Amino acid sequence: MGQQEQVATSLAGVVSEEISASLVAVDEELARRYPGDPGTRQPVHTVYVPGDAFDADTIRTWGDQALAALDEHAPDAASFAKVLGISDELAAPVYDRVRAKLTREPIEDLRVDFEDGYGPRPDAEEDADAARAARLIAEAFQSGTAAPYMGIRMKCMEAAVRDRGIRTTDVFLTTLMRHGGLPDGLVLTLPKVTYPEQVTAFVRLLSAFEKAHDLPEGRLGFEIQIETSQSILAADGTAAVAKMIDAAQGRATGLHYGTFDYSACVGVSAAYQASDHPAADHAKAVMQVAAAGTGVRVSDGSTNVLPIGSTEHVHEAWRLHYGLTRRALARAYYQGWDMHPGHMPTRYAAVYAFYREGLEQAAGRLAAYVAKTGGDVMDEPATAKALSGYLLRGLDCGALDNAEVARLTGLTRADLDAFSSPRRGSLTVTAP
Incomplete structure (x- = not known):
């Protein structure tokens, strides 16, 4: 045994105390602005249905139409995999899970649209459609037939449609309250946000509704739709989207990229408006950095190429949509929009x-990290968090099963939750 090293210091304890005292405000600011991921499920997509077209059978109808598209244009695993370039090893597991998903839970997030997909209507008509949407959504949650997340996209806070958007929000939320209250999966989407003050105004609206119904302050959150260049870069050169997150006062749950409005805003011609255009990549990169650590999630946009018509055209549209979705996933955009039932397969x-x-790679790396056995990659705590988040997202959407993840990692779902989100508390696990 060697001689024990003598440890000496030069600074009095008061130095550390003074430094800590000087950073109290910073500590509080970090905790407020960057609480980390909320640790809740993020849907893999959002489906928009016009307010006049939404009905009690919409979710099942979309699932049935998606299954019918598979039956007609890719009736088995081999043909589907050939169209998309999926490996032979994954062909059957992916195809079988897709069909099961379309049967069990075809839509993960549904937004009844009262904006672009609905357009201007007589006030009485929009009032009736907003009330009907709320009643049907309430009934769906109560009967267990709802998508995990459902809500509306109202008209924006611009002067021409502001009053109508406020009224539709009020009608919708009031009707929900009259039919059992606000469901846990409720989501609101505020479109065409250009200035942080518009976010502040929407916060004021929601706060007023909460007070009117004795709801907890902050009960109502919402998504901010990024559809204008001004929402990315403000007139003073700052990142406006970061200010919008702050203006939401903790209510923002997501930033949704609007492919076509944004593309048109920056002058991209119609033939080149797509989610993989450089202008789109720039906007989403700014959104991603602004949202990082805040608990606000980023969603990609959509493609307007519909998989309809001949099998040849359907396959072409499927390859495009599949490629754009895979591209988005690699860039950490884990959610997107789907505009047609044919996009869901x-x-x-x-x-x-x-x-x-x-x-297998993610599970093996996480298991090695927990067991401290190393492997050919030296991972750090932040990477362990990313690995567990990857597995959790796969579990949430049905790509993975709890049993196979537990077998490969030696970890429970609770263990993965604790790794992934600081809001879940500390992690204590026994090495497998």
Whole structure:
């Protein structure tokens, strides 16, 4: 045994105390602005349905239409995999899970649209549609037939439609309260946000509604839709989207990129408006950095190329949608929009292939990290968090099963939750 090292210091304890005291405000600011991921499920997509078209059967109808598209244009695993370039190893697991998903839970997040997809209507008509949407959503949650997340996109806070948007929000929320209260999966989307003050105004609206119904302050959150260049870069050169998150006062849950409005805003011609355009990549990169650590999630946009018509055209549209979805996943955009039932087979195929092809590597790295056995990659705590988040997202959407993840990692779902989100508390596990 060697001689024990003598440890000496030069600074009095008061130095550390004074430094800590000087950083109290910073500590509080960090905790407020950057609480980390909320540790809740993030849907893999959002489906928009016009307010006049939404009905009690919409979710099942979309699932049935998606299954019918598979039956007609890719009736088995081999043909579907050939169209999309999925490996032989993954062909059957992905295809079978896609069909099961479309049968069990075809839509993860549904937004009844009262904005672009609905347009201007007589006030009495929009009032009736907003009330009907709320009643149907309440009934769906009560009967267990709802998508995990449902809500509305109201008209924006611009002067021409502001009053109508406020009224539709009020009608919708009031009707929900009259039919059992606000469901846990409720989501509101505020479109065409250009200035942080518009976010502040919406916060004021929601706060007033909460007070009117004796709801807890902050009960109502909302997504901010990024559809204008001014929402990315403000007139003074700052990142406006970061100010919008702050203006939401903790209510912002997501930033949703609007592919076509944003593209048109910056002058991209119609033929080149797509989610992989450089202008789109720049906007989403700014959104991603602004949202990092805040608990606000980022969603990609959509493609307007619909998989309809001949099998040749459907396959072409499927390949495009599959490729865009895989591209988004690699860039950490774990959610996107789907505009047609025919998009759902390739949405789930891309998501399931993404998680299943990386399952063994991610699980092995996380198990090695927990067991401190190393391996050929030296991972750090931040990477362990990312690995657990990857597995959790795969579990949430149905790409992975709890049993196979537990077998490969030696960890429970609770263990993964604790790794992934600081809001879940500390992690204590026994090495497998």
